[in-house]
Amino acid sequence: MSELRELYQQVILDHNKTPRNFGKLECANREQEGYNPLCGDHLHVYLQVDDDGVIEDIRFEGSGCAISKASASLMTDAVKGRSSEEAEAAFSSFQALVTSDVDSPVDEGQVGKLAVFAGVREFPMRIKCATLAWHTMRAALDQQTVPSTTE
């Protein structure tokens, strides 16, 4: 039961119920769909990246479990206003966090608010739920800028 509480922490439940930056980003110049074929979870991440590679805005939409939705929501908060390199580093820290040994200490200085996802480590089948949004964001960042159109 304590493991379950550890997984469904209040911050996660809150972001699940009222996700931040939720909905389509009309002025996006990069976007990517993320899909987990195992469970049917589906996400769409929109980015507005400026010429210097800074993520000026980010939004997401889609359907998923509490873990994947909260993870997407917290991710948008974590990378908004950051450079692509900083977002990439955040991805690596998050990935390292959720796939680390259950007993290994969590470096809160490095992952900040995302430390609430440490509980996922007890649930190996749910790691993909937590990382789906991050993989999708990363794939969107790797894309070439979509040229805006007046059509």
Place this chain on the structure above:
Amino acid sequence: MTAPPPSLSLPPQAAVATPSNDNLDVEAVRRDFPILQQTVRGKPLVYLDNAATTQKPRAVIDAVTHYYENENANIHRGVHFLSQQATFAYERARGRVGKFLNAADSSEIIFVRGTTEGINLVARGYGRAKVGQGDEILISHMEHHSNIVPWQMLCEEKGASLRVVPVDDDGELVMEEYERLLGDRTRLVAVTHASNALGTVNPIAQIVSLAHDRGVPVLVDGAQGVPHMPVDVRQLDCDFYLFSGHKLFGPTGIGVLYGKRHLLDDMAPYQGGGSMIKSVTLENTTFADVPTKFEAGTPNIAGAIGLAAAIDYVNDIGQDRIDAYESGLLDYATQRLGELADLRIIGSARQKVSVISFVMNDAHPHDIGTILDSEGIAIRTGHHCAQPLMQRYQVSATARASLAFYNTRDEIDALTDGLVRVHEVLG
């Protein structure tokens, strides 16, 4: 399987003759399944994922162990004692499967890895020869991916098209549409006996009869049929019938393709290799007769023997009793889950096997699955390899409890209590 609503014209004595659910001593049955005795996360295991795979009774485990300890050898090859023993056990298993399905002859029983491989075998061996450019294959909207993808691959290869019988809001096939879609170009109907995601039992005899009126053969995916009800392939008159051993309390990696002998005789082999030949020269090969023609390489001998033991076990309990017991349990589960205000059951066909798919407001199936797991309750969550069906009901996933005859009303109560906890945890 739930009995259809009683007809007013039924003679009164029919009700008296119906076997009582009490006929099945579920506690005795549970003792036959070693795995059910364990605890999970400190709670007694409540295993409600039987449509994914079933647990194995001691009789099956013992049969496989006995084979490896006493009879293991390759079959149809050696003249030595053990090879004869193994060959005899394997072929006897085929005979028992044939009897179980009431096939006309045991040569109509092909051992495969499972339902998926069996469908692929028919798509290759039958479909490739009989389906051409512009032809049609007719499936239903409630098929498992294993009864969609092989036909899509065949259609792509041949320039044929896949037509789909729609499903109504209750989860039943729209039979008028089925009749309309059966056309001059239909070369095969491939339909499930019972839906793994909704529980719907399809009217196979009627489907077959309508198809045969137009000279179209019918393949039936029986993966969810055989575990829940007696199946008589000659009565259904279907042309192909498939099921998987592991969903019938037998081992994984063994399944059955039944085919009418004259169809199997005409079909090309699925794979080439040892066993499936009469003679081989470096220039040419003469294939063996049915069923050996379709069983290249060393088969899953232990699996076939384990499957036969599972069939014996099911027969000992009696499929009618299993059907009656599960039907009562399904009614109880439907009633209990119906008490939860924010829960919606998807699939309310008149005839169902003991499968309940559901969604809950503000709780994703994965979270439901994890929270139930913390109570030792195993259910399936996701799209159940039936994504087109999920799209039909506009959900990305459902939670599914699928019941077997070893499940109890206490376990249904545990499930209901667990579901109440979902909102406590998710807030």
